[in-house]
Amino acid sequence: MRAGALGRGGLPLRAGLLLLIPPLLLALQLLVGLQLPRAHRASSTGADGEEEEEGAIAFSVISIEPERSSRHRGTAGRGPELEEEEEEQEEEDVERPEGARGYEDENEMPLRKVGPRRLEVQSWAADEPSFTSELSRIITYITRPQVNCSRVLSPGDAQASQVPGAALPWLLCAEDWLLPAAHAPCVAYSFSMDGGDADFLKTVLGLGCEVHRFDPSNSNASGGHLGNSLASNRGDGGVVSQHKMWLEWRVPRKRKPKTRSTLGSVSQTLAAIMEALGHHTVHFLYADLLSAEWRVFQNWIELGTLWSIHHLVAKVHLQWAGFEVGGTNEEIVRYWFSVLDGLRASGFQLVHISPGEGRSVLKQTVPNAHSSYTLSWVNMRR
Known part of the structure; x- marks a missing residue:
């Protein structure tokens, strides 16, 4: 009797234990799941709000862009005591349009043949600073042509000829591969205030170039002021477009978009002038900038x-240091040489040298040097 009772009562007890097992297993699973690292969860929600696939790899993005404060200052790329401020270079980074890229696509880099670069002071x-040594180096450099041209363009002559024996103020190398192709666009700029560019204008007009002359003192310039439409003053058919404008060397602190029709002041960089005129190339450029x-x-x-x-003449x-150039005489002459070497590094080689009058260098009389030189270059890397 007792055995039968235990047998009948044991069935409900075992059934109750079986019913408790699933909840215990579920609680155990939840407890273990809460302790798992987040990166090992079966799924997570991505930044776009969509659930990522099971087993996705978790990772972090680390920026390797250098800090602005880590920019190298006081490098050898600065001239002697120049008044150029470092923040002018940093202004290039401000006012970047929203969404603009902070990098340059590799496929776009070849389009910029020569990028921005610091002037490398030589x-x-x-062994030590010496005015005599610095002057000797620069005079040696500017009195030795680097290119021998079999055919040249002489002042006032648009027909190529052999190098004349007489001394001339300047020459243009007239090798076929260095001149614009026949019937191709040709652009010439002249910056001069003393009328010394008359023969240059005659030569480039004879070549059929679109010619622009810049002179801030010229009352006959287009419109009589800078606010005139540069784009409407395209030279053609033997006409010289006059502009009351001069060259600037300071990059504007805040770069405002310029239209193709106007510029904002009487002094502009060459890049800004070319942009306003719609020119990508200047085939011939003459410049007498009066120490600037x-x-x-x-x-x-x-x-x-x-x-x-x-081509650059x-x-x-x-005779003096030049605008916004300072330092000791040794530093100034070294800076001059560094600028000329920068032209060479950019592909410009001397074709012709013509010494000017006077024997004064930085207000010192120097028998073996002249106060000015007219130099003719050709770009060999274009």
Whole structure:
């Protein structure tokens, strides 16, 4: 009797134990799941709100962009005590349009033949700073042509000829591969205030170039002021377009978009002038900048504008330091040489040298040097 009772009562007890097992297993599973690392969960929600697939790899994105404060300052790329401020370079990073990229696509890089670069100040010519050594180096450099041209264009002549024996103020190398193709567009700029570019204008007009002359003192310039439409003053058919404008070497702090029709002041960088006129290339450029050439050349080197110039005729002045150039005499002459070497590094080689009058260099009488030189270059890397 007792055995039968235990047998009948044991069935409900075992059934109750069986019913408790599933809840215990579920509770155990939840407890273990809460302790698992988040990266090992079966699924997670992505940044776009969609559930990622099971087993997706969790990762972090680490930025390797250098901090702005880590920019190298005080490098050898600065001229002697130049008044250029470091923040002018940093202004290039401000006012970037929303969504603009902070990098350059690799496929787009070849389109910029020469990118922005700092002017590299050369080491001293001697073991220690020496005005004599620095002057000797730069005079040696600017009195030795680097290119021998079998055919040249002489001042006032648009027909190529052999190199004449007589001394001339400038020459243009007229090798076929260095001149614009026949019937191809040709653009020429002249920056001069003393009328010394008359023969240059005659030569480039004879070549059929679109010619633009810039002179801030010229009351006959288009419209009589800078606010005139540059784009409407395209030269053609022997006409010289006059502009009351001069070259600037300072990059604007805030770059405002410029229209193709106007510019905002009487002084503009060459890059801004070319943009306003719609030119990508200047085949012939004449410049007598009255001692501003050193800073203007530095601007062209650092912005990569030199790539757009094919032939350059320019007068360099040695009688005083130049606009916004300072330092000891040794530092100034070394800076001049660094600028000329920057032209060479950009592909420009000397074709012709013509010394000017005077024997004064930085207000010192120097028998073996002249106060100015007119130098003719050709771009061999275009």
